[in-house]
Structure formats: structure tokens, C-alpha cells
Amino acid sequence: MSLRVGILTGGGDCPGLNAVIRAVVRRATLEEDAEVLGVSNGWRGLIEDDLKPLTRSSVAGILPRGGTILGTSRTNPNDGDDFPERIRATWESHRLDALIVVGGEGTLRAARDMWHEHGLQLVGVPKTIDNDLDGTDFPFGFDTAVNTVMEAVDRLHSTAESHHRIMVIEVMGRNSGWIAAYGGIAGGADVILVPEHPFRISRVCELLRHRERQGSAFSIIVVAEDAHPHPDEDFLDAEAKEQIYRHGRLGGIGLYLAREIERQTDIDTRHASLGYTQRGGSPSAFDRVLATRFGVRAFEMVLERQWGQMAALRCNKVVSVPLDDAVRKIKRLDDEIYRVAEVFFG
Numbered sequence: 001m002s003l004r005v006g007i008l009t010g011g012g013d014c015p016g017l018n019a020v021i022r023a024v025v026r027r028a029t030l031e032e033d034a035e036v037l038g039v040s041n042g043w044r045g046l047i048e049d050d051l052k053p054l055t056r057s058s059v060a061g062i063l064p065r066g067g068t069i070l071g072t073s074r075t076n077p078n079d080g081d082d083f084p085e086r087i088r089a090t091w092e093s094h095r096l097d098a099l100i101v102v103g104g105e106g107t108l109r110a111a112r113d114m115w116h117e118h119g120l121q122l123v124g125v126p127k128t129i130d131n132d133l134d135g136t137d138f139p140f141g142f143d144t145a146v147n148t149v150m151e152a153v154d155r156l157h158s159t160a161e162s163h164h165r166i167m168v169i170e171v172m173g174r175n176s177g178w179i180a181a182y183g184g185i186a187g188g189a190d191v192i193l194v195p196e197h198p199f200r201i202s203r204v205c206e207l208l209r210h211r212e213r214q215g216s217a218f219s220i221i222v223v224a225e226d227a228h229p230h231p232d233e234d235f236l237d238a239e240a241k242e243q244i245y246r247h248g249r250l251g252g253i254g255l256y257l258a259r260e261i262e263r264q265t266d267i268d269t270r271h272a273s274l275g276y277t278q279r280g281g282s283p284s285a286f287d288r289v290l291a292t293r294f295g296v297r298a299f300e301m302v303l304e305r306q307w308g309q310m311a312a313l314r315c316n317k318v319v320s321v322p323l324d325d326a327v328r329k330i331k332r333l334d335d336e337i338y339r340v341a342e343v344f345f346g
């Protein structure tokens with residue numbers, strides 16, 4: 001009887017998703033009798049019965065491609081009363097034996113629920129550019145995003161230097177500062193602002209004035225999209241806060257921070273938001289290898305019937321950890337990384 005395994009990619013896309021899909025399909029072909037079915041657009045494909053067979057030719061040439069050939073969505077099985085029932089119906093009609101769920105915190109939390117509450121035999125693969133998933137040293141997607149930020153910071157150095165300006169660069173990361181810290185350190189930023197450490201605008205401006213007094217012709221600030229001013233020095237009014245932090249759609253702190261810096265320092269200041277460029281492009285070598293390792297491991301976890309577990313990187317070994325551990329809380333920026341970044345402020 002053929003082993004029929006579904007795979008879905010859910011949540012925000014990122015480079016490396018296709019490497020996982022390819023690895024799962026290629027690992028499956030080593031089995032006597034196994035089939036892989038691609039689920040379109042995350043959990044929505046199981047709700048809408050939108051699956052298609054994946055073969056070796058389906059995944060030929062997709063390793064270097066960003067995004068996901070399956071498509072993705074932020075649809076959550078918990079969002080509809082009849083969604084679990086429809087998912088179960090699709091599962092039965094395609095005679096699925098197992099599901100591999102590739103996603104971030106939201107997608108994997110849903111996977112945890114679908115296993116615990118509805119008995120779906122599934123395993124998870126950690127995906128996110130944010131690196132905020134607990135339980136794994138790194139997900140795939142983060143390294144590529146950091147390289148994108150680093151390259152942008154390098155580019156913006158030249159224009160800031162030519163115009164003797166302060167350049168504020170806003171990056172993603174949802175509620176954590178991993179992308180800002182790694183991208184800022186790699187790009188040589190002069191100040192890095194992260195959600196884990198609310199910033200005092202007076203200190204930021206003093207660092208920038210100090211640089212100017214030292215003869216620096218420019219400064220680069222990397223700010224995470226969910227970074228907040230310290231409550232004692234909150235320069236954002238209610239309208240600004242609504243614009244920047246409205247639920248589920250972060251963005252805009254870079255603009256308001258640049259305006260406040262220019263007002264307080266009288267130094268020419270501009271801002272740039274890297275936005276969705278951090279989610280695009282071809283995966284880095286690190287992410288291609290990690291995603292491939294996760295995909296192979298996930299298929300083998302299916303063979304081992306390790307339901308409710310997630311492939312994870314621990315001390316450069318790929319292991320399996322309970323989904324419960326992965327989604328219990330988000331992984332905040334490590335203090336050691338932030339202390340290293342602070343050495344270079346100003």
C-alpha cells in the first residue's frame with residue numbers, strides 16, 4: 001500500500017521553501033512505494049481540496065528559486081468552524097497517511113492543534129525570516145534575509161557618505177530584533193534598535209552627535225519594524241502608533257524616527273524601508289543546505305511516525321523536537337548578540 005504524504009507551505013513566504021519541497025520529494029523517491037502530494041496555498045489547500053501530485057520532474061530546477069511552487073496563505077484551520085471537518089474530508093478523499101507542515105509560528109501552532117485535537121498525523125519544518133521560532137537554533141529563511149539586509153546597508157553607506165546624511169533603515173522581524181541585529185552587525189550599522197530594548201531618543205541623538213564631533217561624515221541606523229521608544233521618551237503620538245503598530249501589519253517606525261532625529265540633531269536624515277525584499281530572492285547556500293536537511297529529516301520523521309514533532313537544528317545537528325516546544329513562546333533576541341552590537345554604537 002503506497003505511503004501518501006502531503007506537504008504544505010504556510011505563512012509568509014521566504015527563500016528556501018522550494019528546497020524543502022524538493023528534498024521531501026527526492027527523499028520519498030528512495031522509498032519502494034511513496035507518493036508526495038503538494039497542498040496549494042498552505043492550510044487553505046486542505047480546506048478547499050486543492051492538492052496535486054509532486055514528482056521528481058515537478059521539483060527539477062526549483063532549488064535556487066525563492067518563494068514556493070505550492071503557493072502559501074495565512075489561512076488558519078482555527079479560523080472556521082467547519083475547517084477541521086473539511087480538512088479531514090480532504091485527507092480521507094486523498095487517502096493521506098501523513099502531512100509535512102512547513103511554516104512559522106502561526107502555521108506550526110495550527111499544526112500542533114490539528115495533531116492534538118484532530119489527530120492529523122503530521123510533522124513540522126521551521127520556516128521564517130524572523131528567526132523567532134523557539135526550539136531550533138535557526139529556521140531556514142533567516143540567513144538569506146540577513147544577507148539581503150547586509151547588502152542594502154552596504155549600498156546605503158555610499159549614499160549616506162556622499163550626502164553627509166543619517167540614513168535610517170527599517171527592517172522586518174515581526175516582534176523580534178534578530179534580523180535587525182544580525183543585518184546591522186554584518187552591515188556595520190552605527191545604531192541598531194530592536195523590540196527587546198526600547199530606545200531612548202536622547203541617547204540615539206547623542207550617539208549621532210558624537211559621531212559627527214568625531215568627524216564621521218554619515219551615520220547608519222538599522223531599526224526593527226516593532227522597535228518602540230522608551231515610555232519615558234515617547235515621541236510618537238496616538239495616530240503615529242496606530243500607523244506603525246496596527247495589529248498584524250507593522251511598518252513605519254523608520255519614517256517617524258528619521259523625522260525626530262532630524263528635528264533634534266538638525267542633521268540631514270533620510271529613511272528607507274526594506275520591506276518585502278527581505279522575503280524574496282534566491283536562498284543563500286546556508287539556507288539551501290539547511291532547508292534540504294530539514295526536508296530529508298521531515299520525511300524520515302514520517303517514516304518513524306514522529307507525529308507532533310518538528311525538525312530542528314541543535315548544535316548543527318538536525319533533530320526532532322515537540323511542536324509544543326516550538327510554539328510555546330517566540331524566541332527573543334539573545335542578549336549576547338545585542339551586547340556585541342552595542343560595542344559598535346556611536
Ligand code: F6P
Nearest residue numbers: 012128129130172173174250279
Ligand atoms: O513573518 C515574516 C514577516 O515578513 C514579518 O517579518 C512581517 O512582519 C510579516 O511577515 C509581514 O506579514 P505579511 O506578509 O502578511 O504582510
